[in-house]
Amino acid sequence: MSGSGGYKTKQRDLILNYMTAHKDSHVTVNVISDHLIGSGTPIGTATIYRQLEKLVEQGVVRKYTVDNSTCACFQYVEPERGCHEHFHLKCEKCGKLIHLECDFVSELQVHVQSEHGFTIDPLRTVFYGVCKECAAAEADKKNEKRKNNE
Amino acid sequence: MSGSGGYKTKQRDLILNYMTAHKDSHVTVNVISDHLIGSGTPIGTATIYRQLEKLVEQGVVRKYTVDNSTCACFQYVEPERGCHEHFHLKCEKCGKLIHLECDFVSELQVHVQSEHGFTIDPLRTVFYGVCKECAAAEADKKNEKRKNNE
DNA sequence: TTGCGTGCAAAGGTTTTGCATGGCA
DNA sequence: TGCCATGCAAAACCTTTGCACGCAA
Numbered sequence A, B: 001m002s003g004s005g006g007y008k009t010k011q012r013d014l015i016l017n018y019m020t021a022h023k024d025s026h027v028t029v030n031v032i033s034d035h036l037i038g039s040g041t042p043i044g045t046a047t048i049y050r051q052l053e054k055l056v057e058q059g060v061v062r063k064y065t066v067d068n069s070t071c072a073c074f075q076y077v078e079p080e081r082g083c084h085e086h087f088h089l090k091c092e093k094c095g096k097l098i099h100l101e102c103d104f105v106s107e108l109q110v111h112v113q114s115e116h117g118f119t120i121d122p123l124r125t126v127f128y129g130v131c132k133e134c135a136a137a138e139a140d141k142k143n144e145k146r147k148n149n150e
Numbered sequence C: 001t002t003g004c005g006t007g008c009a010a011a012g013g014t015t016t017t018g019c020a021t022g023g024c025a
Numbered sequence D: 001t002g003c004c005a006t007g008c009a010a011a012a013c014c015t016t017t018g019c020a021c022g023c024a025a
Helices: A010-021 A029-038 A045-057 A103-116 A132-149 B010-021 B029-038 B045-058 B103-116 B132-149
Strands: A061-064 A073-076 A087-091 A097-100 A126-130 B061-064 B073-076 B087-091 B097-100 B126-130
Touching: A010 A029, A010 A045, A010 A073, A029 A045, A045 A061, A045 A073, A097 B103, A103 B097, A103 B103, A126 A132, B010 B029, B010 B045, B010 B073, B029 B045, B045 B061, B045 B073, B126 B132
Parallel strands: A087 A126, B087 B126
Antiparallel strands: A061 A073, A087 A097, B061 B073, B087 B097
16 A cells, blocks of 8 residues: 555565566575575575565565465566466466466456355465476376386 | 275264364364364364374365465365365455355366366365455445545 | 664474374274 | 374474664665
8 A cells, every 4th residue: 555665675675586586486485595595695584574574565476375385485476467467377286387367267257256246366366286288297107107007 | 095094083083073064164273173172072183183184185175275374274075076076265254165166167177278278176276255245244344434434 | 863674583383293102903 | 913093292394573783764
């Protein structure tokens, strides 16, 4: 709501840099921390949490809680494109995050709203499944197995 | 995969009973533990975690990690009806879990598969949003506020 | 100078693990 | 009897909080 993003600090820039550089994947606080340590610019864990919290409030970053994982995942939201309108697909095999921009899905939203009275929040909703590449890889593996069994 | 569900113990029955009696909601380990304490048949936390882990492996129970919440949620999966075919809506206001059985959604699955090459797993996917009742309650609140401001 | 941001350490909560004991088959 | 399941306590994690100090505005 407030236009101010607080003070501009070195730590904030480092985190935001990392987030924008990895906007296509969900990252954890640990991953960020390790990266910064590797870069020779370590930041306290508490600071990372606090900065991310602010970024989430400002709508710059989104917070997810991915199944399996015990810790929270964060993802940068592109301001112009704005990931506000579309859903995300998350591959459970390779962890890839796919942005699904598709009229069919928007229709689904409208349908569930009018027929079931439920307002879906695309910001929080993630479809889990298996992506094309991983499905193909799996099929290959099965075929190989079959061949070996013959 | 394995047909055996391990030994049949009193604790396992108690947990399974609770899960089947609350199949329409997501429950946490804490909720289960508190209930069992209240029933005069307390079970160690570790046992609850271990039993639920097994039930998840057997496909009897599903594990969720709901946004906001810091802890995992579990839900019983009905063997006959099998929640395998439909999706779930979860209201972020009241926590209600809605089973969405709807052709439109099945079509979405087919569409995403054929057009985007992605196989959605309904077992893991939960739509987050706001249900009819909570949306109405919120609208009421806003109207009241507006009146008071006049 | 003012007050927010940072870092460290400690606290809080959830989940896992080790080990001795108890119960199912 | 053999082995798995349980319970307790301790450990391992992730995340939040308190407090003194540093830095942006």
